[in-house]
Structure formats: C-alpha cells, structure tokens
Amino acid sequence: MRVTGAVVVIAVLDGGSGAELARRFTAAGAARLLIADLRPGVAEDLATELDRPDCHVVGVSGDIHRPSDIAALVSTAVKHLGPIDLFAVAGPDGERIVQLADLPDHLDPLADLLALLGEAIGEVVPQQRRSPEPAAVA
Template identity: 85%
Template sequence: MRVAGAVVVIAVLDGGSGADLARRFTAANAAGLLIADPRPGVAEDLAVELDRPGCPVVGVCGDVHRPSDIAALVATAAKHLGPIGLFAVAGPDGERIVSLADLPDHLDPLAELLAPVGEAISEVVPPQRQASDSPSAARTAVR
C-alpha cells in the first residue's frame, strides 16, 4: 500500500478521531486528503491546520453511514484532489485502511467505496465481530 502520491479519504466514525491518521498521511507524502467527520467543523478545522502545497487537505462534515454522504465524498475528492487511492476509516476502536487499487476495475467510484466502508465499519465497530481476512484490505498504521 503506497501512501506517497495517493489521494486519501479519511472517514471518521462517531467516537473516533482522524487527526493522528491525517498527520501520518501528510508526513508520508500523500498527494491530498479529504477528511470527513460527522461533527460539524471538526474536519474543516483539521483541514485548515494540515493543508500545504503538495498535499491539499479538504475537510467536510459527513457520515459514511449515509450513501448520499459517501457519494458526496467521492465527488468532492474527485473535484478537488483527483482519483482516490486509499480509503481510511478512523473509529473509536482503531483504524482501517483500504487500497482501492486492490478492488475490481469494473466497479464505479461509489461502489468502490461502499464495499471497503462496509468492511471497515464491520471491523472497527462493533468490536465483537470477527475481522475479515480479505486480501484486498490490510490493517496497518501509516508510517
């Protein structure tokens, strides 16, 4: 999973924080970040803090439990940053990062995001569910 040069979407779940994850992505030379947090103003403030030449950061208020918000994330990322390379979910119990390059080419952008979001949410919340052994997703910390 290559962070350098990738556009990354970070979806923050209730009780989670995407701040540390976003800082790690910018330090790893991501090409751009879109941060979505369900709490108004949180992602926007973080975007202002982290935005820099070479790694623009966009913050939006959004909830990945709503398909309309996911569609808006895809459109906003494409408009302001380019094609999405990585999708990350930051929840109260941890992080999940999925490389969209590992998914089938025939899926459209919304479908590409819905599948990893479902996997990510099922692994991060609730904790009693079993983790997926899917080869298309890797639990990792960006270094």
C-alpha cells in the same frame, strides 16, 4: 501500501479520531487529503491545520453510514483532489485503510467501495455498538 503522492480520503466515525491518521498520511507524503467527520467544524479545523503547499487538505462534514454521503465524499474528492488512491475509516476501535486500486475494474466502483467500507466500519466500531444479528428462525 504506497502513500507518497496519493490522494487519500479519511472518514471519521462517531467516537473515532482522524487527526493522528491524517498527520501520518501527510508525513508519509500524501499529495492531497480529504477529511470527513460527523462533527461539524472538526474536519475543517484539522484541514486548516494540516494544509500546506505539498499536501492540499480539505475538510468536510459527512456520515459514511449513509451511501449518499459516501457518494458525495467520493465526488467531492475527485472533483477537488483527483482520483482517490486510499480511503481510510477511523473509528473508536482503530482504523482501516482500503486501497481503491484493489477494486475490480469491471464492477461498479461505488458499489464495491460501499461493500468494503461496510466491512471497515464493522472492524473499527466496538462490538457493543454494532447492530445485533437477527435471531435465526427455527
């Protein structure tokens, strides 16, 4: 995964922390970073801490469980930082990084991103907090 010069979005889920992940991306040479956290002020404070001339960092509040918030994050990132290279999800059980270059060109990029983020959320949210599977009908 190429990080140097990349535009990265980090979405933090309830119980997760994006601080260490954001620090790793900035240390690895990311050019621009957008951090979104459910908790008001957390991403903004982290962005202020990490922002520097060679890596512009923006912090916003957002909930990637809602497709409208994902669309807003993507729009904000592209408008202020340029095309997104990596989209990371930080949850209570770890992190998952999605490379947007892996999305098929011929499909709706937002729909593909929503599907990949749904998988990512499932991987980084503890099993006991996930929605139960519907019972099979006999």
